[in-house]
Amino acid sequence: MTTTTNAKVTAVTQNVENFLKGQFSQAQKRFEGLEGEANKAFKVLETRSQEAAKEVQALWVKVQAGELRTDPRVQELSKKVDAASVELRKRLDGLQARVVEAVGVASQSQVEQITHELGRLSKKLDVLLKPTRRAHGATKNSGGAASSPRA
Known part of the structure; x- marks a missing residue:
């Protein structure tokens, strides 16, 4: 076996x-x-x-x-990038305006408008006050009673 x-x-x-x-x-x-x-x-x-x-x-x-820079593909890409940049700037400005509005603070454009309006009103006020200042200045020089200064 x-x-x-x-x-x-x-x-x-x-x-x-x-x-x-x-x-x-x-x-x-x-x-x-x-x-x-x-x-x-x-x-x-x-x-x-x-x-x-x-x-x-x-x-x-x-x-x-x-x-x-002279390659048409690069120029086209540059145009697209510029357009995207402008669009992004617009969106960011809009977002910024909404945030400023929500916070309750005047935006830059609103401040510029207010400054312009204040300048315009200041000029009008100067024109309106000139005759009063001249008349007020003449009474002081003529020996009349002087008015007390205003606070």
């Missing part, structure tokens, strides 16, 4: 060994295939990065030379 058992164990061992060799061989082939694909992908990426580096370098040269 020992011989038969040894023969069976040897046959099973041989079968397991052959199975494992087959599996290892297939795994090695798959690995080699993946390695080949990875190398191809790496070469493609390397080529793309070199092309991108050349494009960046060319753009940098153009930026330094000021050539990009």
Whole structure:
């Protein structure tokens, strides 16, 4: 029985060994295939990065030379940025006005309007008070009774 058992164990061992060799061989082939694909992908990426580096370098040269300003795409982009900036400024001004209004403080434009109106009223008041000041100044100079200063 020992011989038969040894023969069976040897046959099973041989079968397991052959199975494992087959599996290892297939795994090695798959690995080699993946390695080949990875190398191809790496070469493609390397080529793309070199092309991108050349494009960046060319753009940098153009930026330094000021050539990009004449590029229609850059001009169009500049217009869009300016328009967005104007729109943003309008929205921020509107928001600021609403916040100032909610707080109960005069806005900058309201302060400018009030200052303008005060200047206009001050001029009118000066024109109206000039005859009174002259008449009041004449009574002081003529030796009449001086009025007491007002507080």
